Amino acid sequence: MNKTASTICLQESSYFLEVYLDPFNNRIRVDDYRGNTRLLLEKAEELVLQHHAEKLIIKGRSEDFLFFIEKGFQSEAVVDRYFLGSDAHFFSKFYTPDRKRNDHWITEDGMIHSIYQLDTTVEKTFPPKEYQIKKADESCAEELSALYSHVFQIYPTPLHDAEYVKKTIQEGTIYYVFFYQGKIVSAASAEINVFYKNAELTDCATLTEHRKYGLMKIILQELERELKRNGIFCAYSIARSLSFGMNAVLFQLGYSYRGRLMNNCYIYDKLENMNMWVKNLAIC
The missing domain is CATH 3.40.630.30 (Gcn5-related N-acetyltransferase (GNAT))
Structure with missing residues (x-):
């Protein structure tokens, strides 16, 4: 098929x-x-x-x-x-x-409990000046697909294909990226439902060696500002349920846990459960 x-x-x-x-x-x-x-x-x-x-x-x-x-x-x-x-x-x-069938449910429940104990004070982070954030355009498609290919062995959408990435940009998906020495090292996107005025924050990826500076938090906050400028206040994100880091980032940015999609999609290296996180941008 x-x-x-x-x-x-x-x-x-x-x-x-x-x-x-x-x-x-x-x-x-x-x-x-x-x-x-x-x-x-x-x-x-x-x-x-x-x-x-x-x-x-x-x-x-x-x-x-x-x-x-x-x-x-x-x-x-x-x-x-x-x-x-x-x-x-x-x-x-x-x-x-x-x-x-699911073998990780109890572990994943425990992770959510642990995350809700975290400090929600989001300190303003400033990565070294070598890092530059910008809104991506079609010229970034090749580099974006290379980043996703490097970070994710398997991904539920064909982001490994530069033409697919370019098509999503043409259709209105917003990407923000961090450049380091002229190369994209971190990225995320907002996939907008224009009719229902909501957006999924997704495609979050940072190269391992650049993860210590909180780049993803900054990118997600920039995407949120862009959504608010466009009158979109319902933001949600679906994170791998076994990824403590990404779930913690969303919680600390004010997202609330709203359930888990069992055996939802193939990502990283297998079929995974995905946690739902939701935020009302109108009150933040």
């Missing part, structure tokens, strides 16, 4: 579905829907069978909570104010025993 992800929209007389087909991660995600929930769910599950997906994720509205629970879904995470101010539940259903 083709491993290239794609978004399709299905319009019938009684429902609309926007579906992200993600064969690389063996999952299907419903990003938006309206209309007859019973019929649109039947269609989504048809797609699961057709594409041999192991996991179905639906970004559901609060008013449909009990419907999805009755249909065998679980609410794995919540994003406050995702839908123009209304909360989104990330409902999931698993279709193979292995996809539902």
Whole structure:
């Protein structure tokens, strides 16, 4: 099967579905829907069978909570104010025993507990003057893809491909990067949902030898300022649940833990659980 992800929209007389087909991660995600929930769910599950997906994720509205629970879904995470101010539940259903199995849950719960004991005072960090932050443009695509290839052996989206990175920039994804001696050493992006006025802060990567200066915190704060300038106040980020550092960064920047997506995507070197963190930029 083709491993290239794609978004399709299905319009019938009684429902609309926007579906992200993600064969690389063996999952299907419903990003938006309206209309007859019973019929649109039947269609989504048809797609699961057709594409041999192991996991179905639906970004559901609060008013449909009990419907999805009755249909065998679980609410794995919540994003406050995702839908123009209304909360989104990330409902999931698993279709193979292995996809539902988890050996790290207790460890990951303990990590969240530890992170919530951390000092939330964010000191203003100033990296050495050799480090320069800037907003990336299309000319940075090659270097960005090289950075992601170096940091991540496996990544859930094709950021190893410079053309893909360039395409995301053209479509409105914002990247901020740190340069050191003319080379990109740290980067992150904000993937914006223009219609619902939210953004996912993602694609966070720093070369190992440059991680002691708090570059990622500075980049994320710069992305937040950019989002606020664009009238976007719902920010969320999904971090590897076994990465203490990235989860701690988000907590110390004022993000709140909102759940865990089990066996969600292939990243780093395996299929991983991902923690959801959410922040209301309007009150910070």
